[in-house]
Amino acid sequence: MDLLQKRIEYKVSKWLSLAFLVDSEEFNHFLDEMGDVKFFRTGEILTSLEPKTKKEFSTHYDRYLKSLETDVSEKLEPLLMTYDENDVYGLQVGQDKYLIYPKSPVIQIREHQFTLTIDDRIQPMVFGKDSIRWGLIFSYPQIFYDPIEKKIVQVLKDLDSPNTEGFKNLQKWVRENTKPSPFSIKGKKINATFRIGKNSSFQKELRDLKTYQIGVF
Numbered sequence: 001m002d003l004l005q006k007r008i009e010y011k012v013s014k015w016l017s018l019a020f021l022v023d024s025e026e027f028n029h030f031l032d033e034m035g036d037v038k039f040f041r042t043g044e045i046l047t048s049l050e051p052k053t054k055k056e057f058s059t060h061y062d063r064y065l066k067s068l069e070t071d072v073s074e075k076l077e078p079l080l081m082t083y084d085e086n087d088v089y090g091l092q093v094g095q096d097k098y099l100i101y102p103k104s105p106v107i108q109i110r111e112h113q114f115t116l117t118i119d120d121r122i123q124p125m126v127f128g129k130d131s132i133r134w135g136l137i138f139s140y141p142q143i144f145y146d147p148i149e150k151k152i153v154q155v156l157k158d159l160d161s162p163n164t165e166g167f168k169n170l171q172k173w174v175r176e177n178t179k180p181s182p183f184s185i186k187g188k189k190i191n192a193t194f195r196i197g198k199n200s201s202f203q204k205e206l207r208d209l210k211t212y213q214i215g216v217f
Contacts (some may be wrong), residue, residue, distance in 0.1 A: 001040075001049055001100075002089040008103045012141035012155075018171065019112040020178045021135030022197030024062050031058060033173050037166060039109070040080040040088050040100045049090045049098055052079065061136075068133060076111035076136060083162035105144045105155045107167055112137040112194060134181070134194060140167040 022030065031054045038051040060076070067074035080088055080102055087104040102108075113131040140163070144153045158164050178195035 001085045003049070003098075004089050004091060007091060007101065008089065009145075009147045010102055011145040011147075012105060012143060014142035015139045016142060016156075016167070017137055017139040018174050019135060019137035019194035020174060020196065021112075021181070021194075022178065023199050024058070024065060026177060026197040026199055027061050028058055029177070030173055034081075034166065034169065035083070037081055037083055038085055040082070040085075041077055042080050042100050042102075042108075043078045044099075045093060046098050046100065047096050049100065051085070064133075076109075078111075079109040081107035081109055081138070081163075081166070083166050087163065105141050105153075105161065105163055107163060107170070108139045110137050110139070111135075114192070114194065137194075138167075138170060140164075 037054075039054075039057055040049075040051050057079075060074075064074045064076050080100065082088060082102075084104075087106050088100055088102050090098040090100055092098055112134050114134055115131045140155070142155050144155050145151075146153055155161065156164055156167075174195060178197055180191040181194055181196040183190050183192060
């Protein structure tokens with residue numbers, strides 16, 4: 001990873017996003033299937049530019065799942081997921097203090113939450129005291145403006161990009177290992193656009209959580 005003194009222009013658009021909540025075993029399977037990928041913390045001041053290991057990510061996610069059963073709020077920090085560490089860079093903001101930013105298309109990871117509107121619609125990616133925590137959301141841009149080549153890149157058509165291949169593998173894993181999240185709202189069954197793991201025992205546990213009083217099938 002480069003350590004730079006000045007921010008690099010990063011222009012992307014037309015994001016594709018996938019959100020899911022899975023149990024610990026499913027999440028470890030997901031990490032294994034993603035291959036030799038790196039996770040960089042972003043959006044916070046760091047004392048190291050080293051990526052977060054898969055083991056660290058798995059441990060943090062496990063704590064997050066346990067927190068869903070309590071009133072303790074275990075946040076999932078935003079990450080940049082990439083197969084090439086040169087797609088990100090560090091910006092020094094003080095003595096041994098850094099921020100990490102993307103400079104080429106990477107997969108962005110954030111905590112996913114949703115809420116119910118007053119007309120009983122499920123609204124993803126809404127944060128607040130009444131929002132419901134629901135795993136992670138992975139986002140990847142379709143359009144990238146390359147400031148060096150001075151041209152627009154169709155990211156998903158860039159077959160040489162390991163991150164494009166990685167996002168397509170992510171999409172495949174989600175299709176094969178999760179399903180639309182089914183809720184019961186006022187007696188009506190609704191499938192959300194975000195996903196849940198196929199582990200039946202995990203879904204049974206969710207039914208019993210007070211957080212999910214709207215009901216999970």
